[in-house]
Amino acid sequence: GAGVSQSPRYKVAKRGQDVALRCDPISGHVSLFWYQQALGQGPEFLTYFQNEAQLDKSGLPSDRFFAERPEGSVSTLKIQRTQQEDSAVYLCASSPVTGRWGDSPLHFGNGTRLTVT
Amino acid sequence: TQLLEQSPQFLSIQEGENLTVYCNSSSVFSSLQWYRQEPGEGPVLLVTVVTGGEVKKLKRLTFQFGDARKDSSLHITAAQPGDTGLYLCAGANAGKSTFGDGTTLTVKP
Numbered sequence: 001g002a003g004v005s006q007s008p009r010y011k012v013a014k015r016g017q018d019v020a021l022r023c024d025p026i027s028g029h030v031s032l033f034w035y036q037q038a039l040g041q042g043p044e045f046l047t048y049f050q051n052e053a054q055l056d057k058s059g060l061p062s063d064r065f066f067a068e069r070p071e072g073s074v075s076t077l078k079i080q081r082t083q084q085e086d087s088a089v090y091l092c093a094s095s096p097v098t099g100r101w102g103d104s105p106l107h108f109g110n111g112t113r114l115t116v117t
Numbered sequence: 118t119q120l121l122e123q124s125p126q127f128l129s130i131q132e133g134e135n136l137t138v139y140c141n142s143s144s145v146f147s148s149l150q151w152y153r154q155e156p157g158e159g160p161v162l163l164v165t166v167v168t169g170g171e172v173k174k175l176k177r178l179t180f181q182f183g184d185a186r187k188d189s190s191l192h193i194t195a196a197q198p199g200d201t202g203l204y205l206c207a208g209a210n211a212g213k214s215t216f217g218d219g220t221t222l223t224v225k226p
Contacts, residue, residue: 105162
């Protein structure tokens, strides 16, 4: 596709519900990242995939958070038993290069805004 | 945790004015990127700086990486309403990247 696509754009969940957030990266991009952005703050790293391998999940805040990218393209971020503190914008980014950094830019999607009530 | 501090947090100016925003850290970064984010959208990369003392220009925007690679600045000349947005810096070191909390810039016509 033309850019990184995330769905849904908005998600309202009741506390305790499970949610699944989807990311369609730019076709052919090897690297995929998930970030969490709280209101008024910068994005915080959650996890990184190189193809289907999850190479770094050090930013996942708890074992309620789980991410997968089974075929090395589409990725899903799942949050189990949502809590109010999980309310944030979840951003996905992809890059054609490997590693967490490089001269190649991170291409971000427009995010999913999760509100836990 | 490598902390990146951005200042000012908020900046409101009139069209045509010049401005500088700052990104500071006590840590050394191998590279630093600046992004601009508009409401409801994801960040968009503006520039990557790699070498200490490096200066890059993008039209009316001038980016500088500090000599010690611990800080950076973004200068905008003759700001326009289209420059309004959240400016984020992100530093990389040893494979880890950290974003600052950004400067929210409003340019009034």
